[in-house]
Amino acid sequence: MFSLVRPLALRRAPLPLYNNALRAAAPSFNSIRIRTVASTVSGKPGSQSLGHAVTNAREEAGNTASDVAKTIAGSNMAQDATPSEASFTNITGAIASQVPQPVMVLGLAGALPYLGTSISSIYLARQAGIAASGGTPGVDPNLAIAILNDCLHIQVTYGAVLLSFLGALHWGLEFAGYGGRQGYPRLLLGLTPVLIAWPTLALSPPAALLAQWVGFTGLWWADQKTTTAGWAPRWFSQYRFYLSILIGTCMIGTVAGASFLGPVGGHSPVHHNLEVIRAERRKLHAENQGETYGDVESVSTGEEGDAYVRVQKRKEGDSDE
Incomplete structure (x- = not known):
């Protein structure tokens, strides 16, 4: 309510000035009515045009990529190591720049045996597969299969050694007291890869490589957790992730x-050799069971036989007696 008595300052003012002051001070009915209407922005869709949709999609993809980069890095980054624009490329580059150069060079060099044996295995398996299908390979098939088996065993043995070495890194961090003394938890973590790696030598090469791939993946997950907890350098999780991707690609490729380019689709060359041996054995030893079509005859087995007669397929040219 507004007082009907004019203020002292306005008593001497002209009437129009007083009326204007009242209009400015009193809220209008239209303004009250407008304020009661809900905001029209909230009722609009998230993307009002194709351009807005593309922009929103790019922002969401960038945020997702940024979260992935932080997860790979262990979400344990210093403020000076992460740029203000936290994109996937910037986060990955900032963490990678912290890796000591000798560690980076020797780590990549450690993947060279995997690259060599993987490429050789794929090529030799292809050559043996061509020979098995009746084609003309560029390498003797028996030699290709022999070298292929050697490449598989080399890769499996090297994988067991490398997986054990990665576990030993945690023992070194414990000896150095990095992140404090953790005791049995960190020592047992370093021992687990050894228990996974060496039993794989008793498996066939394809099964051993798959088991080791699971071991490398699981160990990276553990390294990511230890990096987040501060048990390892900030760059350790990302460093291990990309090396594991490189090694895992070689193992799966092998x-x-x-399996699929070799002599027998879906099987290893070792199984192919066994099938060849079984086929030769079947040629030397006749089948003692099954069905025989055509004319048959009974032949006496003699005194040394374990039956009176033997039923066999009649040979061509034989006549009934």
């Missing part, structure tokens, strides 16, 4: 090449 298994796929030996």
Whole structure:
């Protein structure tokens, strides 16, 4: 309510000035009515045009990529190591720049045996597969299968050694007291890869490579957790992730090449050799069971036989007695 008595300052003012002051001070009915209407922005869709949709999609993809980069890095980054624009490329580059150069160079060099044996396995399996299908390979098939088996065993043995070495890194961090003394938890973590790696030597090469791939993946997950907890350097999780991707690609490529490009689709060359031996054995020893079509005859087995007669297929040219 507004007082009907004019203020002292306005008593001497002209009437129009007083009326204007009242209009400015009193809220209008239209303004009250407008304020009661809900905001029209909230009722609009998230993307009002194709351009807005593309922009929103790019922002969401960028945020997702940024979260992935942080997860790979262990979400344990210093403020000076992460740029203000936290994109996937910037986060990955900032963490990678912290890796000591000798560690980076020797780590990549450690993947060279995997690259060599993987490429050789795929090529040799392809050559043996061409020979088995009746084609003309560029390498003797027996030699290709022999070298292929050697490549598979080399890769499996090297994988067991490398997986054990990665576990030993945690023992070194414990000896150095990095992140404090953790005791049994960190020592047992370093021992687990050894228990996974060496039993794989008793498996066939494809099964051993798949088991080791699971071991490398699981160990990276553990390294990501230890990096987040501060048990390892900030760059350790990302460093291990990309090396594991490189090694895992070589291992899966070797298994796929030996299984699907080899002499027998879906099997390793070792199984192919066994099938060849079984086929030769079947040629030397006649089948003692099954069905025989055509004319048959009974032949006496003699005194040394374990039956009176033997039923066999009649040979061509034989006549009834």
